[in-house]
Amino acid sequence: xxxxxxxxxxxxAKAAAKIKRLLPDAKVSIYTDDTHVSYSSCGLPYxxxxxxxxxxxxxVRSVEEFNAAGIDVFLExxxxxxxxxxxxxxxxxxxxxxxxxxxxxxxxTGARAIIxxxxxxxxxxxxxxxxxxxxxxxxxxxxxxxxxxxxxxxGYIGLELLEAxxxxxxxxxxxxxxxxxxxxxxxxxxxxxxQRLESVDKRNFEFLTGEIxxxxxxxxxxxxxxKTHSGKVFETDMILIxxxxxxxxxxxxxxxxxxxxxxxxxVNKLMQTSIPDIYxxxxxxxxxxxxxxxxxxxxxxxxxxxxxxxxxxxxAGIYSPFEGVLGSSVSxxxxxxxxxxxxxxKQALEAGFTPVSAVVSKTDKVAYMPDVGxxxxxxxxxxxxxxxxxxxxxGALGADKRINSxxxxxxxxxxxxxxxxxxxTYSPPYSTTIDPLLDAMSILxxxxxxxx
Amino acid sequence: xxxxxxxxxxxxAKAAAKIKRLLPDAKVSIYTDDTHVSYSSCGLPYxxxxxxxxxxxxxVRSVEEFNAAGIDVFLExxxxxxxxxxxxxxxxxxxxxxxxxxxxxxxxTGARAIIxxxxxxxxxxxxxxxxxxxxxxxxxxxxxxxxxxxxxxxGYIGLELLEAxxxxxxxxxxxxxxxxxxxxxxxxxxxxxxQRLESVDKRNFEFLTGEIxxxxxxxxxxxxxxKTHSGKVFETDMILIxxxxxxxxxxxxxxxxxxxxxxxxxVNKLMQTSIPDIYxxxxxxxxxxxxxxxxxxxxxxxxxxxxxxxxxxxxAGIYSPFEGVLGSSVSxxxxxxxxxxxxxxKQALEAGFTPVSAVVSKTDKVAYMPDVGxxxxxxxxxxxxxxxxxxxxxGALGADKRINSxxxxxxxxxxxxxxxxxxxTYSPPYSTTIDPLLDAMSILxxxxxxxx
Numbered sequence: 001x002x003x004x005x006x007x008x009x010x011x012x013a014k015a016a017a018k019i020k021r022l023l024p025d026a027k028v029s030i031y032t033d034d035t036h037v038s039y040s041s042c043g044l045p046y047x048x049x050x051x052x053x054x055x056x057x058x059x060v061r062s063v064e065e066f067n068a069a070g071i072d073v074f075l076e077x078x079x080x081x082x083x084x085x086x087x088x089x090x091x092x093x094x095x096x097x098x099x100x101x102x103x104x105x106x107x108x109t110g111a112r113a114i115i116x117x118x119x120x121x122x123x124x125x126x127x128x129x130x131x132x133x134x135x136x137x138x139x140x141x142x143x144x145x146x147x148x149x150x151x152x153x154x155g156y157i158g159l160e161l162l163e164a165x166x167x168x169x170x171x172x173x174x175x176x177x178x179x180x181x182x183x184x185x186x187x188x189x190x191x192x193x194x195q196r197l198e199s200v201d202k203r204n205f206e207f208l209t210g211e212i213x214x215x216x217x218x219x220x221x222x223x224x225x226x227k228t229h230s231g232k233v234f235e236t237d238m239i240l241i242x243x244x245x246x247x248x249x250x251x252x253x254x255x256x257x258x259x260x261x262x263x264x265x266x267v268n269k270l271m272q273t274s275i276p277d278i279y280x281x282x283x284x285x286x287x288x289x290x291x292x293x294x295x296x297x298x299x300x301x302x303x304x305x306x307x308x309x310x311x312x313x314x315x316a317g318i319y320s321p322f323e324g325v326l327g328s329s330v331s332x333x334x335x336x337x338x339x340x341x342x343x344x345x346k347q348a349l350e351a352g353f354t355p356v357s358a359v360v361s362k363t364d365k366v367a368y369m370p371d372v373g374x375x376x377x378x379x380x381x382x383x384x385x386x387x388x389x390x391x392x393x394x395g396a397l398g399a400d401k402r403i404n405s406x407x408x409x410x411x412x413x414x415x416x417x418x419x420x421x422x423x424x425t426y427s428p429p430y431s432t433t434i435d436p437l438l439d440a441m442s443i444l445x446x447x448x449x450x451x452x
Numbered sequence: 453x454x455x456x457x458x459x460x461x462x463x464x465a466k467a468a469a470k471i472k473r474l475l476p477d478a479k480v481s482i483y484t485d486d487t488h489v490s491y492s493s494c495g496l497p498y499x500x501x502x503x504x505x506x507x508x509x510x511x512v513r514s515v516e517e518f519n520a521a522g523i524d525v526f527l528e529x530x531x532x533x534x535x536x537x538x539x540x541x542x543x544x545x546x547x548x549x550x551x552x553x554x555x556x557x558x559x560x561t562g563a564r565a566i567i568x569x570x571x572x573x574x575x576x577x578x579x580x581x582x583x584x585x586x587x588x589x590x591x592x593x594x595x596x597x598x599x600x601x602x603x604x605x606x607g608y609i610g611l612e613l614l615e616a617x618x619x620x621x622x623x624x625x626x627x628x629x630x631x632x633x634x635x636x637x638x639x640x641x642x643x644x645x646x647q648r649l650e651s652v653d654k655r656n657f658e659f660l661t662g663e664i665x666x667x668x669x670x671x672x673x674x675x676x677x678x679k680t681h682s683g684k685v686f687e688t689d690m691i692l693i694x695x696x697x698x699x700x701x702x703x704x705x706x707x708x709x710x711x712x713x714x715x716x717x718x719v720n721k722l723m724q725t726s727i728p729d730i731y732x733x734x735x736x737x738x739x740x741x742x743x744x745x746x747x748x749x750x751x752x753x754x755x756x757x758x759x760x761x762x763x764x765x766x767x768a769g770i771y772s773p774f775e776g777v778l779g780s781s782v783s784x785x786x787x788x789x790x791x792x793x794x795x796x797x798k799q800a801l802e803a804g805f806t807p808v809s810a811v812v813s814k815t816d817k818v819a820y821m822p823d824v825g826x827x828x829x830x831x832x833x834x835x836x837x838x839x840x841x842x843x844x845x846x847g848a849l850g851a852d853k854r855i856n857s858x859x860x861x862x863x864x865x866x867x868x869x870x871x872x873x874x875x876x877t878y879s880p881p882y883s884t885t886i887d888p889l890l891d892a893m894s895i896l897x898x899x900x901x902x903x904x
Contacts, residue, residue, distance in 0.1 A: 010885075043820060043880045057820035156879075290875070302878035305885050323873035330877035339877050368495060368509040400877050401853040408857045411874050412864030421775035422863050423742070425782035425791055425852050426754035427608075428495045433462075433757050 001026040003315065004089060004102035006079045006251070010301050011282025012108030013038035013061060014308030015315075016071050019106075022316040028071045029100070031091055033078035036133045037063060042301045044136035045157065048143060049164035055133055082255035084275060104277050104315045107257075107265065108308060109248035111283035111299045116152065116177075116243050120216040124223035127216060127239045130157060139240070143168055146237035150174075150226050152213050154181040158242035159197075159333035162205060166334065172205040173234050175226070177212045177243075182338065184329075186345045188359065189392045192376055193338060196394065200334045208232070245299060247284045260286040262297035269321040271311035279315050281307035288324035291342050291389055291410055292351035298327045326390075328407045330400040339403040342390025342410045345380065354383040358443035362436045364396040366428040375399050379406065379440040386415035386448050391440075398430075402437050416444045453478040455767065456541060456554035458531045458703070462753050463734025464560030465490035465513060466760030467767075468523050471558075474768040480523045481552070483543055485530035488585045489515060494753045496588035497609065500595060501616035507585055534707035536727060556729050556767045559709075559717065560760060561700035563735035563751045568604065568629075568695050572668040576675035579668060579691045582609060591692070595620055598689035602626075602678050604665050606633040610694035611649075611785035614657060618786065624657040625686050627678070629664045629695075634790065636781075638797045640811065641844045644828055645790060648846065652786045660684070697751060699736045712738040714749035721773040723763035731767050733759035740776035743794050743841055743862055744803035750779045778842075780859045782852040791855040794842025794862045797832065806835040810895035814888045816848040818880040827851050831858065831892040838867035838900050843892075850882075854889045868896045 003019055005012045008030040020028045030037060038061040047055055063073045074091065081090040088099045113129035115121055128139050139161075143149070149165045151158045154176040165172045174181075180190040181197075194207060208228070215227040216239060225235045247264035258266040258274035265285040267273055273280050283299035287307065303325050313320035330339040348355035361376045373396025380389040391406045393399035409419050420441040426433055455471055457464045460482040472480045482489060490513040499507055515525045526543065533542040540551045565581035567573055580591050591613075595601070601617045603610045606628040617624045626633075632642040633649075646659060664681040668691060677687045699716035710718040710726035717737040719725055725732050735751035739759065755777050765772035782791040800807035813828045825848025832841040843858045845851035861871050872893040878885055 040818060040820075040880065040885070042878070042885075043818060046821060046880055051822045052820045290873075300878065301885055302887075303875070324875075326875040328875040328877045330879045330882045332879065332881050337882075341875070341877070366492060366495060368492075368504045369498060370503045397849070398853075400882050401850075401856055404853055404857045404876050405860045407875055407877070408860035408866075408871075409864065411870070412861065412866055414860075414864055418863070419860075421742075423755070423776075423778040423780045423793070423859055424856050425780045425793070425859070426494070426752065427782045427784065428492065428498055429784050430782045430789075430852050433492070433494075433753055435754075 002101055002103045003028045003106070004100060004104070005030045005106045005108060006032070006089070007108035007110055007282070007284070008032040008034065008037035008073065009039060009041060009110055010304035011308035011311070012106065014305050015106050015108060015281060015312040016066065017061065017069065018309050018312035019316055020069055020071050022312065022318065024070070029074065030066070030071065031074045031077045031079050031089070031100070033076060034132060035075055037061070037066065037073050037075065039133055040301070041131060044130055044133070045160035045164050047136050048140045048161065049167055055137055058133060079251060082251060084255055087277070104279070106311050106315060107252055107273070107278065107280040107284060108282045109251060109284045111245040111247050113241060114244045114246050115241060116213070118213050118216055120223070121241070123221065124216060124218050124239070125221045126223050126237065127241065129241045130161065142238050143170065146170055148172070148236045149238045149240060150234055150236040151240045151242055153242035153244065154207070155184070155242060155244060156182070156329070156331040158240070160331060161240055161242065163333045166201065166204045173236070174205065174207050175211050175213055175228065176207065176209045179210045181207060181209065184344065185338070185340060185392050186378065189376070189378055189394060193336065193394055196336050197334055245283070247297065247299070249284050252280065252284070260295050260297065262286055262295070264297040266295065269323070270314040270319070271307060271322060272314065279311040281311040287322065290324040290326050292347065294351065296325070296327070298325050300329060326407050326410050328403065330403065336394060337397055337399040338394050339400040340390070340392040341403050341407040342388070343380065344390060344392065348380055348389045353389055355380045355389055356383045356444060356447045358440040358447070360436045360439045360443070362432055362439065364398040365430055366432055369428050373397070375402070375436055377402055377436045377440055379437070379444060381416045381444050381448065383448050386417055388414055388416060388419060402435070405437060416441050416448065420445060454553055454555045455480045455558070456552060457482045457558045457560060458484070458541070459560035459562055459734070459736070460484040460489035460525065461486065461491060461493060461562055462756035463760035463763070464558065466757050467558045467560060467733060467764040468518065469513065469521065470761050470764035471768050472521055472523050474764065474770065476522070481526065482518070482523065483526045483529045483531050483541070483552070485528060486584060487527055489513070489518065489525050489527065491585055492753070493583060496582055496585070497612035497616050499588050500592045500613065501619055507589055510585060531703060534703060536707055539729070556731070558763050558767060559704055559725070559730065559732040559736060560734045561703060561736045563697040563699050565693060566696045566698050567693060568665070570665050570668055572675070573693070575673065576668060576670050576691070577673045578675050578689065579693065581693045582613065594690050595622065598622055600624070600688045601690045601692060602686055602688040603692045603694055605694035605696065606659065607636070607694060607696060608634070608781070608783040610692070612783060613692055613694065615785045618653065618656045625688070626657065626659050627663050627665055627680065628659065628661045631662045633659060633661065636796065637790070637792060637844050638830065641828070641830055641846060645788065645846055648788050649786055652788070697735070699749065699751070701736050704732065704736070712747050712749065714738055714747070716749040718747065721775070722766040722771070723759060723774060724766065731763040733763040739774065742776040742778050744799065746803065748777070748779070750777050752781060778859050778862050780855065782855065788846060789849055789851040790846050791852040792842070792844040793855050793859040794840070795832065796842060796844065800832055800841045805841055807832045807841055808835045808896065808899045810892040810899070812888045812891045812895065814884055814891065816850040817882055818884055821880050825849070827854070827888055829854055829888045829892055831889070831896060833868045833896050833900065835900050838869055840866055840868060840871060854887070857889060868893050868900060872897060
């Protein structure tokens with residue numbers, strides 16, 4: 001049995017390790033165009049920040065460890081083509097092109113940064129995206145010799161880099177084309193995130209929303225400023241493109257595998273693509289949403305790991321359906337925790353629900369405790385059925401605690417009425433007597449009273 | 453409508469406030485033998501520690517606030533008797549005894565510290581229990597002038613006081629009659645708690661397990677040492693009795709209300725006692741356990757609040773069943789978080805389950821993060837059905853996050869197989885890529901494989 005895996009960051013690395021354990025006699029090989037395999041790309045902002053200085057801390061399994069486990073790893077080896085009929089892939093490295101046979105193929109090509117249509121965006125060496133280890137190394141090096149940075153985009157990665165740069169003393173401008181920051185959150189929560197961040201230390205950074213960067217200016221491959229559609233110009237030593245990601249699904253598409261509406265590879269619950277013996281997992285493929293039931297594309301490291309494991313199990317012949325995602329996530333920027341799960345308001349409407357919401361602002365522990373912080377929690381439920389749909393929490397550490405409890409409730413398809421009986425832990429250093437989640441349920445109950 | 457509430461710390465205070473809002477025209481009165489009403493007794497260890505210095509921070513609602521809401525509060529007014537036929541209570545204060553009529557009676561008499569059978573235990577002024585605000589004030593005053601303390605008992609309150617005393621520079625001896633600390637945890641987790649605490653700072657405190665204090669020695673009402681059954685003697689400046697609590701159910705029992713096996717007042721889901729128009733809530737009554745279905749007695753502040761609210765709703769004629777408890781709790785001692793929910797091994801066996809367990813020790817966030825800690829998590833499930841039964845977590849902040857997710861799963865009666873698909877949040881400062889909870893589910897799956 002010849003098992004070939006394309007890509008080896010999270011899903012691919014996990015799939016390779018798992019399938020080799022399941023089928024010790026199989027030949028398992030990873031082909032990747034990357035210079036590294038099996039690493040924590042989510043940790044790159046913390047490497048850049050200087051929370052640790054050796055980037056090798058990010059490596060989960062080294063090539064040597066894979067080899068010791070009997071797995072071959074081919075770095076800087078780009079798969080250019082999948083030949084379905086022949087069950088072969090075409091691999092190109094620096095010196096040669098060659099064909100490799102497979103019995104089972106697992107595609108884990110991940111996602112890449114979106115490069116917006118900005119004049120000059122490709123002309124400069126100090127314009128960065130952050131996906132790979134080399135990106136992180138280059139950005140950290142440059143940051144240590146910079147005074148100003150412009151970040152284009154205000155999603156999780158943009159805000160994590162804002163923290164990294166501010167903590168390293170840079171003056172930072174975040175430019176967001178949308179009218180608000182981090183638009184995966186509902187508008188009211190987005191606004192609270194902005195207020196909270198701006199209240200921390202407004203001297204070191206500024207947010208510009210509703211501004212589109214149209215041009216990057218500079219010379220000798222060194223960008224020195226960006227210009228926006230309204231004519232504003234910002235001088236800078238480095239520019240970070242954090243405008244979102246797009247799935248690396250071209251290889252699959254070109255081979256004729258079915259692609260979903262999101263642009264990511266379509267798979268069934270067994271992580272099988274539309275072609276027998278070809279599986280996909282991680283940031284390159286879609287997944288079912290547990291609440292909406294629809295196919296969604298939510299590229300996250302935790303999901304990639306689970307899908308990699310699941311693809312390996314199914315490819316090895318062990319029935320192991322992947323039940324889907326809730327889109328649960330958490331990120332930190334300058335002591336603000338931002339976390340969410342399930343559907344936001346827009347997604348809930350699109351999925352055919354009638355969302356009602358409760359927003360609770362409360363201390364994260366009893367107010368007399370010395371290190372008290374605050375949390376704003378928003379919970380959404382369907383007005384007709386009382387079904388919990390999703391939630392968002394921002395504020396102190398502990399915001400994510402509430403979101404994980406809510407995620408578990410979403411997994412179980414609980415209603416507001418059922419959740420309000422939840423027996424959550426309480427002690428003054430950990431929570432208020434009535435947890436914000438339970439307050440939110442009380443408010444929701446009063447909005448959908450026939451079910452409460 | 454004349455509504456009388458006996459007791460006013462958590463459940464009673466909540467019930468009074470709620471029922472007055474529901475029935476603005478009703479006469480609502482609280483009778484309590486306490487000197488204060490509506491306060492956070494869970495916060496007393498932090499007041500003693502000095503996290504804040506004004507005990508009034510512990511007050512949730514003052515007498516004046518109750519009065520302003522139209523609620524009468526009678527402090528230091530002990531209810532000596534309930535006259536069922538006459539629907540009256542007999543109240544005694546410092547100067548007089550009098551009768552009060554009721555239409556609805558809500559009993560919220562709480563619990564009191566157990567005083568073990570120790571020779572001399574009542575002879576000294578520096579032997580304390582901790583339940584009320586005056587207790588806290590006295591203990592803090594004495595602590596500030598003490599060098600040594602003996603704590604008898606190692607439950608949550610004993611360990612919270614250990615933290616308070618150690619942080620104030622005292623040399624502390626904790627003496628526990630059982631063979632291990634904090635026996636609400638399973639033996640393996642108890643042992644880990646002990647190891648973890650002892651690894652912090654062994655110079656300032658010691659644990660003695662399997663030792664029974666038989667005598668307190670001293671003179672002129674000042675205790676100076678304790679003696680154990682094995683003949684050990686410990687000199688000390690103050691002694692704390694933290695040997696558990698017992699429900700204040702005598703008043704109810706004497707009136708003929710049904711009392712449960714635990715010794716606490718029996719109530720139905722509407723918080724009604726065996727006598728019409730008499731409700732009970734909080735630490736004085738039993739509650740159903742969501743997993744075992746049995747009546748249990750789990751005296752906790754969070755539950756007291758919910759039951760107080762529920763008793764008020766039902767007494768006001770609004771059908772509002774209380775669905776029960778999971779026994780979820782959390783406590784901190786010297787940077788160790790201890791948290792649990794659901795059934796422990798012993799309780800699971802008693803409830804007729806066949807518990808299997810998974811224990812996972814893991815970092816609380818990705819290991820390269822600067823403030824990484826560790827967590828040990830134990831999850832129990834039924835071998836036959838795969839039903840999740842309970843769990844315990846100890847270690848860094850974030851242990852309780854896992855327990856709250858698990859509590860939500862218990863509320864929803866999820867199986868291991870269902871939980872293993874949970875989409876929990878991940879980011880390096882908050883969790884490992886695979887959360888310890890999901891690791892525990894994988895291990896449990898392999899132990900009950902027909903369901904996984």
